[in-house]
Amino acid sequence: MPRRYCQDSPDAIASCVLEDMVLLYHRPSGQTHMVISPVPEILATLEEGAALTAGEVHVELTRLYDPGPAEEAVPQVEAHLAELTTLGLVRIA
Amino acid sequence: MSARLLVRALRDPDGVTALDARGWNDLIAMARAERLIGTLALRIEDRPVPEAVRPILSDARLEAEREARQALWEADRAAEALAGLDVPVVLLKGTAYAAAGLRAGQGRFIGDLDILVPREAIGQVEHALLRAGWEWVKDDPYDDAYYRQWMHELPPMIHAGRDRMIDVHHTVLPLTARQTPDAGAMIAEAVPITNELYMLSPEDRVCHAAAHLLADGDLAGGLRNLWDIHCLFDEVDADALKARAARHGLAAHVGQARRLAAALYGEGARLTVWDRIVAARLLARDGWGRERRKLLRFAFYLRSHWLRMPLAMLARHLFTKWRKGHRPA
Amino acid sequence: MKHALSLKIGPASFRIGSAWRQPVEALARLYADYPTPVDEVADFTVRLEPAGLFRRWFRPSIYITGDHGLADAAPMSLAHGLLAAEMGMNLQMALGWRRHLLLHASSVEKDGRALVMTGESGSGKSTLAAQLGERGWRLMGDEFALLDLATGAVFPFPRLVSLKNGAIDVLAAEASPARMGPLLAGTAKGDIRHLIPRSEAVGRMGEGALPALLLFPRFGHEADIRTVGQGEVFMRLTQASTNYVALGEPGFAALTPFVKNVPARAIDFPSGDDAVALVERLWEELA
Numbered sequence: 236m237p238r239r240y241c242q243d244s245p246d247a248i249a250s251c252v253l254e255d256m257v258l259l260y261h262r263p264s265g266q267t268h269m270v271i272s273p274v275p276e277i278l279a280t281l282e283e284g285a286a287l288t289a290g291e292v293h294v295e296l297t298r299l300y301d302p303g304p305a306e307e308a309v310p311q312v313e314a315h316l317a318e319l320t321t322l323g324l325v326r327i328a
Numbered sequence: 329m330s331a332r333l334l335v336r337a338l339r340d341p342d343g344v345t346a347l348d349a350r351g352w353n354d355l356i357a358m359a360r361a362e363r364l365i366g367t368l369a370l371r372i373e374d375r376p377v378p379e380a381v382r383p384i385l386s387d388a389r390l391e392a393e394r395e396a397r398q399a400l401w402e403a404d405r406a407a408e409a410l411a412g413l414d415v416p417v418v419l420l421k422g423t424a425y426a427a428a429g430l431r432a433g434q435g436r437f438i439g440d441l442d443i444l445v446p447r448e449a450i451g452q453v454e455h456a457l458l459r460a461g462w463e464w465v466k467d468d469p470y471d472d473a474y475y476r477q478w479m480h481e482l483p484p485m486i487h488a489g490r491d492r493m494i495d496v497h498h499t500v501l502p503l504t505a506r507q508t509p510d511a512g513a514m515i516a517e518a519v520p521i522t523n524e525l526y527m528l529s530p531e532d533r534v535c536h537a538a539a540h541l542l543a544d545g546d547l548a549g550g551l552r553n554l555w556d557i558h559c560l561f562d563e564v565d566a567d568a569l570k571a572r573a574a575r576h577g578l579a580a581h582v583g584q585a586r587r588l589a590a591a592l593y594g595e596g597a598r599l600t601v602w603d604r605i606v607a608a609r610l611l612a613r614d615g616w617g618r619e620r621r622k623l624l625r626f627a628f629y630l631r632s633h634w635l636r637m638p639l640a641m642l643a644r645h646l647f648t649k650w651r652k653g654h655r656p657a
Numbered sequence: 658m659k660h661a662l663s664l665k666i667g668p669a670s671f672r673i674g675s676a677w678r679q680p681v682e683a684l685a686r687l688y689a690d691y692p693t694p695v696d697e698v699a700d701f702t703v704r705l706e707p708a709g710l711f712r713r714w715f716r717p718s719i720y721i722t723g724d725h726g727l728a729d730a731a732p733m734s735l736a737h738g739l740l741a742a743e744m745g746m747n748l749q750m751a752l753g754w755r756r757h758l759l760l761h762a763s764s765v766e767k768d769g770r771a772l773v774m775t776g777e778s779g780s781g782k783s784t785l786a787a788q789l790g791e792r793g794w795r796l797m798g799d800e801f802a803l804l805d806l807a808t809g810a811v812f813p814f815p816r817l818v819s820l821k822n823g824a825i826d827v828l829a830a831e832a833s834p835a836r837m838g839p840l841l842a843g844t845a846k847g848d849i850r851h852l853i854p855r856s857e858a859v860g861r862m863g864e865g866a867l868p869a870l871l872l873f874p875r876f877g878h879e880a881d882i883r884t885v886g887q888g889e890v891f892m893r894l895t896q897a898s899t900n901y902v903a904l905g906e907p908g909f910a911a912l913t914p915f916v917k918n919v920p921a922r923a924i925d926f927p928s929g930d931d932a933v934a935l936v937e938r939l940w941e942e943l944a
Contacts, residue, residue: 251917253887254887256888258891260906265398265906353697353698
């Protein structure tokens with residue numbers, strides 16, 4: 236059973252887009268994270284409160300840009316989601 | 329001069345309106361030194377204070393709020409790390425008060441995360457925390473062995489990424505202490521706060537706080553712990569508390585805690601000679617924020633070691649520490 | 658405490674207690690033209706205490722502490738008492754100030770706008786700010802720049818400028834001798850002398866200015882100017898801030914517009930005069 240991920244909570248994150256990266260302020264932890272694509276895009280797919288698998292997130296990403304073939308891209312998305320979960324920005328649904 | 333100024337202000341905040349500049353400087357320095365400035369700020373609320381004092385108190389309130397947020401996040405992370413284990417994780421002290429929205433948690437500066445788990449689970453808990461990014465703080469094998477064998481907790485751990493410490497307890501007092509509170513019963517009676525986190529029952533909370541203040545440690549920071557106890561008494565059933573304290577062998581400590589809390593923060597109480605000595609140690613702070621009564625504090629420091637171990641072991645322990653260059657304050 | 662003094666520097670006031678007269682007297686002399694705190698209630702308490710049982714009299718040794726302290730602070734000799742008091746105040750600000758975002762940076766003001774310079778010890782930010790302060794700019798601070806959480810303006814913390822080693826002679830040549838403090842020789846950072854900011858800088862210590870240029874100076878290299886990316890600026894500024902994390906979201910909300918709106922350059926320079934020239938040029942161009 237593939238894992239489902241969801242956002243930590245609505246309004247958990249304040250973001251600021253800089254020229255070369257995106258800053259995420261995570262309110263519950265008080266931590267600031269510096270991230271680059273595709274992390275902000277991945278988080279955006281979870282914004283409506285959906286609980287998605289890495290594969291489903293990948294599908295959402297393809298609407299915005301071409302993340303590459305699924306066999307390579309989906310494990311990468313999974314890895315990002317796992318790291319975001321360790322940081323507390325994302326939860327396992 | 330003693331910390332009576334601070335204690336009076338907490339007991340009866342109306343009195344602060346009469347303070348002059350010097351009085352305020354003394355009060356603020358004492359409150360900061362005793363880590364009670366957040367609590368003081370909340371007690372004072374929006375009573376009229378001099379212009380220069382207002383930002384000091386509002387800074388303190390904001391700081392306490394922020395600390396509470398951090399502490400609750402730390403608890404959340406610990407719960408996540410331990411989620412798979414099916415082990416009750418009981419929050420202790422400040423984090424518990426904040427998590428449950430208790431009066432004792434308001435304005436409080438919270439230190440490390442303290443949790444209580446069943447002794448049988450300690451190995452699993454240790455591994456789960458290490459897997460989730462916590463590391464050991466002390467590298468000293470003597471200290472490590474000492475913690476594991478005699479203390480009531482794992483050696484301290486710190487989370488590398490967040491730079492925050494966690495103390496994992498399996499009993500409430502060191503194994504070598506003279507009282508042996510029933511940790512199993514405390515865990516059994518624990519009340520849920522969230523899906524994964526618990527806290528002690530109202531009566532056990534008081535027992536734990538009283539044990540922590542009076543049966544362990546050297547009373548440093550005791551005015552804050554006593555304020556916690558004063559607030560916690562609001563929530564207990566007196567008979568249930570009596571029974572519980574007896575069960576844990578802590579009747580004397582709970583009784584003393586009640587008298588001291590009433591004498592300093594409440595309606596007053598008749599104090600024994602020993603109560604007065606403890607009170608003197610608690611109040612040993614001056615208007616510059618300095619610790620006073622060196623000899624008295626040293627006596628309590630020695631007592632703190634004596635509480636934790638039989639005399640022969642104490643001698644060996646202090647000798648080892650001295651050899652390594654540790655010296656008491 | 659036997660000897661005491663109250664001081665106000667920028668928005669912060671200090672109550673300084675000392676077991677010895679000398680540091681308090683030295684401070685009183687050098688800070689003579691600064692205003693006294695409102696109501697005399699101080700934001701912070703600093704204590705200069707004997708660092709051991711007999712160290713008040715025998716090889717006097719100062720342990721620096723106060724509302725905020727560092728447990729492993731190294732004691733200082735009484736000869737360096739003035740420095741100990743300064744470090745005590747710095748410690749309170751660094752650990753306890755919450756009313757602005759605190760940046761470890763120097764800052765100067767011209768035409769109602771602020772130049773902020775940040776870098777490690779030895780980068781030349783303090784010396785450069787002091788020199789600019791003698792050449793038509795208003796010195797706002799050599800050590801801390803205070804960023805207003807609501808407006809984004811930079812506010813002054815014009816303490817005595819701490820000049821080290823080579824910088825002492827450079828500024829002694831430009832500033833009047835009446836504004837130079839005593840020589841503190843052989844400190845952990847070498848020789849130190851303090852410079853009292855000009856009376857205009859002291860008089861206007863309550864006036865902030867919107868930041869118009871951020872520089873990362875590096876003294877002792879061939880002259881060079883480099884643009885710095887916003888991500889790098891953000892990272893370096895959080896490293897340069899003692900209270901960014903402690904402030905929480907207001908810190909994030911104050912720092913992000915600064916990073917987005919204020920042009921940033923890294924400058925290398927072989928000498929103070931070269932630096933001043935680079936600064937004036939970049940100010941013309943970007944501010």
